[in-house]
Amino acid sequence: MFGPPGSGKGTQSVTLAEKYNLLHLSTGDMLRAELKAGTGLGKKMEAIMAAGELVPDEVVIEMIAQKIDSTTGKKGFVFDGFPRTVEQAEALQKMLEVRGMKIDLMLVLEVNDVELMDRMKKRALVSGRADDADEAVINNRIEVYRSKTEPVIEYGRSTGVSRQVDGVGSIEDIFDRLCSHIETII
Numbered sequence: 623m624f625g626p627p628g629s630g631k632g633t634q635s636v637t638l639a640e641k642y643n644l645l646h647l648s649t650g651d652m653l654r655a656e657l658k659a660g661t662g663l664g665k666k667m668e669a670i671m672a673a674g675e676l677v678p679d680e681v682v683i684e685m686i687a688q689k690i691d692s693t694t695g696k697k698g699f700v701f702d703g704f705p706r707t708v709e710q711a712e713a714l715q716k717m718l719e720v721r722g723m724k725i726d727l728m729l730v731l732e733v734n735d736v737e738l739m740d741r742m743k744k745r746a747l748v749s750g751r752a753d754d755a756d757e758a759v760i761n762n763r764i765e766v767y768r769s770k771t772e773p774v775i776e777y778g779r780s781t782g783v784s785r786q787v788d789g790v791g792s793i794e795d796i797f798d799r800l801c802s803h804i805e806t807i808i
């Protein structure tokens with residue numbers, strides 16, 4: 623599941639995972655859990671996340687590999703907020719390949735910057751996330767998305783798995799749009 627911060631990746635991924643018996647894997651959630659638990663890793667990542675920068679590739683790659691290897695009873699995975707760089711995408715592809723799996727679909731939620739800012743400001747009131755509370759940090763996250771993460775969409779296009787989805791509308795309508803893409807591959 624792809625899309626800029628505030629595009630609804632998290633919301634939609636959770637429901638899609640339930641519907642299709644997939645494991646929802648959000649690197650953002652995993653990192654926030656480390657922060658909350660006060661682990662050494664969490665402490666190291668805190669300032670990077672608060673500034674809206676990306677944590678090092680190897681940190682998230684390792685987290686994802688561990689989850690893939692410890693999961694049973696699911697039909698697959700919904701990756702949310704990962705891969706976020708071309709290096710992460712290449713690592714994911716290799717990681718799946720050696721385990722006899724592959725990326726089936728890359729759903730890209732498209733939302734304009736004005737709508738994104740608006741949603742993030744609203745989310746700041748309820749999320750309690752430091753990186754949602756500051757307009758400069760939100761702007762930086764969108765900027766980091768455009769410069770480091772958008773190239774991953776090109777990578778997905780070159781392998782034929784990416785689908786663009788209009789991310790503006792009601793949560794239910796967007797969910798239906800996403801499901802219609804999934805239905806074409808199952």
Ligand code: ADP
Nearest residue numbers: 627628649650671674675676677682703704706
């Ligand atoms: P959002 O997409 O709403 O900005 P996430 O919960 O996906 O939020 O991520 C929050 C923060 O966690 C990011 O700004 C970044 O600092 C860190 N992070 C999450 N996933 C990754 C990743 N795959 N690579 C590097 N940093 C990540």
